[in-house]
Amino acid sequence: MDENARLAALSELHARPAPEAGASGHVTRLVYLFNAGGAETAAQAISRMAEIAQSAPPPPGARYHAVMIEGRELRWELHTEFVTYTIVSGGDGRSEEIWTKLVELAGLEAAHGQLAAKIAINIQPGGKPPAQGDVCLSAIASGKALLAADFRADSDGFVRFNLMHEGLMEDETGAIVQAVLEIETYRMLALMALPLARRIGAQIQVFDAELGAITRNASQAGEDTAKAFMSLSGLSARIEGELASASFRFAAALAYGAIVEDRIRMLGEKPVGERAMAGAFLLARLNPAMRTCSSMRQALTDLAERCMRATDMIRTRIDLQLAQQNNSLLNTLNERTRLQTRLQQTVEGLSIAALSYYVVGLIGYAAKGAKDAGWIAIDASIVMAIAVPFVIAASAFVIWKIRSMHKSHE
Secondary structure (H helix, E strand, O other), rough: OOHHHHHHHHOOOOOOOOOOOOOOOOOOOOOOOOOHHHHHHHHHHHHHHHOHHHHHHHHHHHOOOEEEEEOEEEEEEOOOOEEEEEEEEEOOOOHHHHHHHHHHHHHHHHHHOOOOEEEEEEEEEOOOOOOOOEEEEEEEEOOOOOEEEEEEOOOOOOEEEEEOOOOOOHHHHHHHHHHHHHHHHHHHHHHOHHHHHHHHHHHHHHHHHHHHHHHHHOOOOOOOOOHHHHHHHHHHHHHHHHHHHHHHHHHHHHHHHHHHHHHHHHOOEEEOOOOHHHHHHHHHHHHHHHHHHHHHHHHHHHHHHHHHHHHHHHHHHHHHHHHHHHHHHHHHHHHHHHHHHHHHHHHHHHHHHHHHHHHHHHHHHHHHHHHHHHHHHOOOOHHHHHHHHHHHHHHHHHHHHHHHHHHOOO
């Protein structure tokens, strides 16, 4: 580990301190997903906010920065795929008004991608619990505080929490506020995978039916295996494309869901009368969504593996067909070689006969001339008859020798 990595690891524990919330106050947060080039764009946005506040911009490479705007602390936090802007202020109710101005002046909506969450936490000492209705209520911090929420966006788009406490220290209040902010932030980020999971679920049914049709047709005799292979290859590419595009989102959603569960455990919720606890209510809706994402990712992975097995099966059939065609071709070549050998042997036999015929003829001419000249007294036909077996043997030897020389050069 180099020195920069070591320092980054050491500073990570203190990179995002909890808000310094007082006994009463108001905390609001906006959460944006990145567009392309997100980290650089996020740094430019907080630099514009710092310029508006006439404050120093964040140093290069910073992932946390705080500036004071109209007497309120604005906290900027850069994460892997999202950025948060949090205002910590007194309880005068002007945070939303300031947000409207900042979003317009700093161009947050243009600088970032999708707005993922808008959160507001009202902190007050004492206070009366909200009416029964559908508002969740939990006792937290060993009974020293109550947390109320309905997890519905109001007319300004904020999901609001009410934190009512008796005698909480500032660091305790800040830790609770930080946990609540993270619960709602990661809850919304996790649930952003649910529409994708539903779309993938419908697409999986289409892919599954198409895979079944291709494999059934491919198993029939006379089916064009090359065509089936191309169809399976195209289907496999589409499945892998869906898997590649969805895997990160599903993995991130499951990680965010685990963070939500961890932060809810940190609150140490206890029930208040018959009211539903905020964390239990949240997990009762979040966990099924996370299981849906997990099952869709697994189903898509299984479908990709089934398609790969089917492709391998078709490829094996094609290889077998090619082997059969090659075997048939080799048999044909062998038959041709055998016929060529026979033809060659026939030609060699005819060559010996023809060569012997011409040589015996030449001997006959020579013997006839020698008799006419008086050199020999034997009739030429007798000389030819005597020479025939020797000529045939000599011709056969010559042909064999030539054939042997050709074989030695091959």
